[in-house]
């Protein structure tokens with residue numbers, strides 16, 4: 001549901017297209033039933049990990065003994081390089097997300113919702129603020145919504161820029177006014193989150209699915225998918241493709257269909273070489289993976305992750321070493337410095353990649369890079385930033401080894417003319 | 419001293435929060451909006467007002483990319499240096515900008531008009547290369563467009 005001119009849907013337009021019907025239906029169920037419906041719909045978190053949304057909600061303490069204040073937090077940080085899907089949802093149809101927030105807050109009986117937005121999303125913030133006041137006037141936000149007895153307060157918080165703000169516990173720290181350092185789990189945020197209260201953090205796109213599950217039912221939602229898990233997905237493509245952009249397609253749409261049909265294929269003179277399927281922290285997929293269904297399970301089976309589903313295409317004229325160097329520069333800069341392997345390892349990796357790119361690399365450097373992919377890999381650091389940073393490096397060393405070696409042997413970037 | 423306007427805005431934030439210190443980031447944003455950047459003096463004023471230590475405020479201020487601990491020009495250019503912009507050649511735009519403004523990253527033009535800084539992905543990768551100047555997003559950048567864009571900011 002979007003307008004073609006890029007303006008946001010007003011509340012009237014949204015309602016005419018069936019908006020806020022899901023919310024009306026939601027109040028006919030009790031909160032636990034809604035959580036079950038979201039589970040049955042097989043909605044998987046769209047923030048990158050693909051965890052079952054209904055299952056996550058089911059960990060929140062419910063009933064009379066539960067703490068009075070609970071929070072629903074919207075993760076609109078979207079700082080994963082190459083990712084631009086949530087911006088579209090926020091700018092194009094803010095009411096859809098608000099409806100998702102209200103239903104989800106009702107399901108976990110949260111009395112406060114906080115939308116955490118990255119600083120750069122000025123237009124999103126303005127449009128959301130307007131949408132919130134429209135929804136308040138219409139009686140969808142506030143006290144005793146639609147005579148249900150349910151109350152919700154919705155506020156917007158804008159970030160001051162740090163990738164770690166997107167990690168859910170880092171986000172909680174930022175909302176408490178601190179540095180966005182991650183926290184140890186357990187306790188999980190569902191039990192002890194923002195200001196020590198039970199909190200659910202969900203991605204923007206995840207919440208935008210919820211009104212449709214309520215309105216049309218879990219089976220309908222599940223049936224939209226073409227792979228593992230329910231619903232449609234916002235896929236995206238950037239790089240040297242003809243029609244870069246965002247496309248809403250059934251979850252499980254194959255990679256080659258995405259590139260050839262929706263992204264319009266490669267620009268003349270460029271050939272597809274590989275792609276990161278879902279942002280900077282995912283492993284490369286190459287021509288051997290073109291048939292893969294882009295759902296969480298199938299992409300994992302190829303040794304990568306669906307992540308955010310916004311693919312970044314590497315073409316045959318772009319240097320894979322330079323490509324990975326750019327990514328590692330980002331990760332090194334955004335490391336929060338909490339654990340030594342990440343704080344010291346990432347700048348080192350960045351430096352080695354730069355020297356290889358500049359024609360000053362040594363054969364031993366490849367071994368050092370390889371060691372880092374293990375030493376900063378899953379389970380070796382406090383949060384998922386470091387393993388995420390190693391994903392593109394590890395897969396690049398595997399698929400583009402000859403490029404790395406050619407740089408070292410010829411003492412230059414083999415993609416630059418000289 | 420914090421101005422009345424700054425205090426009013428900070429108080430409003432504090433009123434939504436369980437304790438004063440939780441407004442630290444908001445207070446930094448508010449003071450930066452008023453004064454352009456965060457000086458050592460501002461750090462102390464905020465710390466005193468929120469009843470937390472100056473070290474704590476400083477550690478928060480230096481942690482975040484968009485809190486400026488050095489004076490900046492009237493306009494701040496944030497050019498995206500992340501992957502999708504790199505693939506389509508943001509480096510040429512950056513070089514052109516540096517040549518036109520005669521500054522490097524982190525520097526301010528002599529007339530105090532522009533400060534140039536890199537920023538990670540601006541979330542508009544389908545229309546790369548991209549940059550923000552103050553609150554405005556500029557996309558599909560080409561060298562030819564730069565003069566017109568820069569002229570909008572005096």
Ligand SMILES: Cc1cc2nc3c(=O)[nH]c(=O)nc-3n(C[C@H](O)[C@H](O)[C@H](O)COP(=O)(O)O)c2cc1C
Pocket residue numbers: 044045046047048049050051053075076077078079080163164165166167168169201202203204206207383384385
């Ligand atoms: C370093 C790091 C950055 C992250 N950034 C984001 C982000 O910008 N947006 C987001 O929704 N999730 C991000 N995540 C994932 C969140 O931690 C969390 O899993 C997600 O918000 C949960 O929402 P979902 O279940 O709806 O997907 C990030 C994770 C890590 C480790």
Ligand code: SF4
Pocket residue numbers: 164182334335336337338339340342343381382383384385386
């Ligand atoms: S892995 Fe890196 S980003 Fe994550 S907690 Fe450790 S130092 Fe911080």
Ligand code: FES
Pocket residue numbers: 081082083498499500501502503504538539540541542543546547548
């Ligand atoms: S990489 Fe530049 S906007 Fe995303």
